[in-house]
Amino acid sequence: MTSTVRGSQLARLLGHWHALPGRRRSPDYAALAGSVRGLLADGRLPLGVRLPAERELAEALKVSRTTVTAAYRELRESGHLTSRRGAGSWTTLPRGHRVASSGLWTPLDDMDMIDLGCAALAAPAELLPAARAAAEDLPRYLDGAGYHPTGIVELREAIAREYTERGLTTSPEQIMVTNGTQHALDLVLRLTVPAGAGVLVESPTYPNALAALSARRARIATHGLDALGEGWDTDLLLDAIRQTRPRLAYLIPEFQNPTGHLMPAELRERVVATAHASGTDLVVDESFVDLALDxxxxxxxxxxxxxxxxxxxxxxxxxxxxxxxxxxxxxxxAPFVQRLAALRVGVDMASPVLDQLVAVHLLAGANAIVPARRVQLAEQRDALAAALREALPEWRFTLPSGGVTLWAELDGPISSALARAAEEVGVRLAPGPRFGVDGTLERFLRLPFTLPAAELVDAVKRLAAVRYDLDRTTRPQWREPAVFA
Structure with missing residues (x-):
């Protein structure tokens, strides 16, 4: 069944679409069509959703129906909207495009884009030897069925040792291996969050966590982080837990994604105590815990x-x-892990044995791999920061002491407009609203430093040119972008 977005809902998502920098370069209908494409590009408007009728959207936006009709026609021509008489219009994917790892639409032959929408490193040199060693270990498992719902014991033991070395005594029975961190979060939410339950998250936060919570139909409340300060406001965070008494709180205390903040020990202790008193479970995302850079x-x-x-x-x-x-x-x-394993059997059975064996060998070499990654990331972070200070001095940011992302405050509410324009110059961005709820955070932009330094510097130069161009109004023309501009 196709879902429908109402006129008032789409108007709220669009925000001040008519007042974006560079807006005077295009007529109203083109600006409206571009803003709808922007919502599709950053994931706030899903693929396959039915848009409101032209009259309904015109009333919600307080524009003429002619403007909406022309915008819908342009979206159909660019392949972002499909209409059928009597059935309405719904969002679609242009031919020859695919969904990129960042969630943005991109041409199938687009290989030259500098992708700042994805915060992940290329594979280390040690991966290939680890894969070869894993293949040699595989025969030991071939006599069995290959299903290990909690994971193979070798990997669970290795992960448990990692926790114990960090000061948290852990047994293999307390570990369940999953198909990535996102899969881990999804399984935990399936077990702990019934439909309609309240959940507290940071704002900004990891976009795919918000997507997982929306899929569970959770009622999401937010705790706003101080982007350029200390991050969490202790009193506000604890009061949010006490007052809303959420079923679950999802937090990223180690180099928070996307701000890079590190939660102090005192606040961690108080959050746990407050959660217990409020009947709230805590899900702590430790994706970046190994990446302290300074x-x-x-x-x-x-x-x-x-x-x-x-x-x-x-x-x-x-x-x-x-x-x-x-x-x-x-x-x-251990009892929680067993309950999770029982639920998991009905979802995906188990993780691939060969992949788990590769992970065992990588963790065995962590003392060599992880320090090298930290050095690499620190150099790339510093190159990105220096380029921003030189080319975009009006942008403000706090240099993160770890993780893989820098959260920049822009010189205006232009994040989505900048992301659309940046596509034209070969830079893919994930604008601030992807990391919040209901279209907020237009003044912010997440910039990962996982690419080589030269590419980061090049990307910043392109962004600086685009930012300058957004303010220019001397050429009263508008060009159809190749990809969701």
């Missing part, structure tokens, strides 16, 4: 302060190793 002393794991099995940790191989390593995990109480 010799930063790491606080103890949040679960260290847990005395009532309220804290569930999730993590994975994607950020310190490689996104193509679809290996993640859940760390919780």
């Amino acid at each position: 010799g930063t002393g790491m606080p103890p794991p949040t679960a260290v302060f847990d005395r009532h099995s309220r804290v569930v940790c999730i993590g994975g191989m994607s950020k310190p190793y490689w996104g193509g390593m679809r290996i993640g995990w859940v760390r919780g109480s």
